[in-house]
Amino acid sequence: MERIISARFDIPNADQLDVYLEHGGYRALKKVLTEMTPEQVIEEVKKSALRGCGGAGFPTGMKWGFVPKDSPKPKYLVCNADESEPGTFKDRQIMEKDPHGLIEGILIGAYAIGAHLAFIYIRGEYWYLKEKLERVIDEARQGGYVGRNILGTGFDCDIIVHPGAGAYICGEETALLESLEGKRGYPRLKPPFPASVGLYGCPTVINNVETLAWVPHIILRGGEWFHRLGTEKSGGHRLYSLSGHVVRPGVYERPLGYPLKRLIYEDGGGIRDGKRLKAVVPGGASSPILTAEEAESATLDYEPLAALGTMMGSGAVIVMDEDTDIVRTTYSFIKFFAHESCGWCVPCREGTRWMVKIFERLLRGGGTERDLEMLVTLSDNMFGRTHCPLGDAAAWAVGPAVKKFRADFERYLTRRGAVAAD
Ligand SMILES: Cc1cc2nc3c(=O)[nH]c(=O)nc-3n(C[C@H](O)[C@H](O)[C@H](O)COP(=O)(O)O)c2cc1C
Ligand code: SF4
Structure with a gap:
């Protein structure tokens, strides 16, 4: 199978501009700025059936198409590099090994939606990648790929890298915007969606790192090519x-x-x-x-x-x-969600903490059948009743685990006082 987005991962120094250029870098940006209108770029991305790689899987071309063309306000593109979902470490690879690929995708996205300023919101723990991205952006600026009059085409676009401060909720796109504006990272009510009312009340597109890094490949090889690599509804x-x-x-x-x-x-x-x-x-x-x-x-x-x-x-x-204890695994997930709940809405704030208490009782050996029923009921009652999807995620971590791995949970009902809940 041909590697596409990861093709440059094994090329030494592919994070340097000269090496990136030797391996096809910034050709897609040049093509877009000299041969395509913003509408044509959006059309190509729509044809590709590229779906957002951050979690929700929303079609990228459609999201870009929602940005109002006639709005007098500035427009912004925000790259979500918060990468905090437990188990996820793919965006880091892109930023470490092919950062110019991401910068090129951001510039193409900005051109498509009419933005002249883009942000990369990067998780605080990736401080070393923030420094790297800033160096890469400077190098691209020196080369005429970022900043004013890019490649002499008259298109201006700058990129600012902004660090998060360790809150998982700030990966949720509207909490991210609040955080970027310097406020506490509470999710916003939707609608209005960020495409019409986003950063500083202006039209904004938020895309994941991987989503944006796919874009130059789609531009160079065509939306239809990308679509064929995947399935009918999800390209690539x-x-x-x-x-x-x-x-x-x-x-x-x-x-x-x-x-x-x-x-x-x-x-x-x-x-x-x-x-x-x-x-x-x-x-x-x-x-x-x-x-x-x-x-x-x-x-x-x-x-x-x-x-x-x-x-x-x-x-x-x-x-x-086979040796995994699903009770302990689920406990670690729910502890994470309880810790990361922003506390804005009751079902998530209270529900996750009750769940943690029930798990701790089970693990200490004081649990009953009723506790297992309570976990399922809490999960059912939280799901769909929270302000943002973190509450759904917490509910989903627990309910299905109790239902599918009941034997693991029941084992704890007979272990009186045996295990410490660390
Ligand atoms: C609690 C929570 C955390 C999230 N964390 C991230 C994240 O770290 N990175 C990311 O790209 N998307 C994250 N998302 C999804 C974003 O809200 C959003 O859907 C995504 O950035 C859109 O980009 P895409 O369309 O390219 O996927 C998170 C969502 C929620 C509810
Ligand atoms: S579900 Fe509610 S409390 Fe939980 S993180 Fe979202 S807004 Fe905050």
Whole structure:
């Protein structure tokens, strides 16, 4: 299989402008600025069936098309580099190994929507990548690819890198905008959507790092080519972050519609120490857990995963072997969500904390059957009743785990006072 977005990952110094240019860099930007109108760029991205790689899978071309052309306000493009979904580490690879590819995608996106200023909101822990991106942007500016009158075409666009401060909720696009404006990162009510009322009340597109890094390839080789690589509704390849109990964890570029079984057994080398598969979380901690049987029949695509009651999310596949204690795994997820809940709405703020308390009771050996019922009821009552999707994710982490791995949970009901909840 041809590697596309990851093709430059193995080229030494591909993060330097001269090496990037030697390997086809900034050709797509030049093509866009000299041969295409913004509408044609949006049309090409629509044809590609590229879907957002940040979690929700929204069609990128359609999102760009929502930006009002006649608005007198400035428009902004924001690249979401917060990458905080547990299990996800693919955007880091792009920023480390092919950062100019991201910058080129951002510039093309900005041109398509009529933005002259773009932001990269990067997670605080990636401070070393913030410095790197700033160096890369400076290098691109010296080369005439960023700033005023790019490539002599009259198009202006600058890029600012802004660090987050360690809050998972600031990866949610509207909380991110609040944070970028210098406020506390509470999610906004939608509608209005950011495409019409976004950063500083102006039309704004927010896209994930990987989404934007795909764009130059689509421009150079055509939307139809990209669409054919994937499935009917989801074009192209994706970067999957494979982690957990596999022999070869890592970032793998594979098509949409790829069998999860192949990712685990062929690419990942199977389960470590010859053990059996027990469970898989297919799209980061926000996606409901699958049993081994479900995982082995699953394909990595939005609709098939939704039919299994889970989701594609950020493409973060977490593999668990037969020795995994699903109670402890779920406890670590719910502790994460309780800690990261911004506290704005009651079902999420209170629900996640009650869940943590119930897990701690179970783990200490004081749990009852009623606690298991309570976890399922809490999950059902939180789902769909929160202000932003973090509450749904927390509910999804718990309800399906209790239902599908009941035996793991019941084992704790007989362990009186045995285990410490650390
Ligand atoms: C709690 C929460 C955290 C999120 N974190 C991220 C993140 O770290 N990176 C990201 O790209 N999208 C994240 N998202 C999704 C964004 O809200 C948004 O859908 C995405 O950035 C849009 O870009 P895309 O269309 O290119 O996927 C998160 C969503 C939620 C609800
Ligand atoms: S669901 Fe949770 S994270 Fe989202 S707004 Fe409500 S309290 Fe905040």
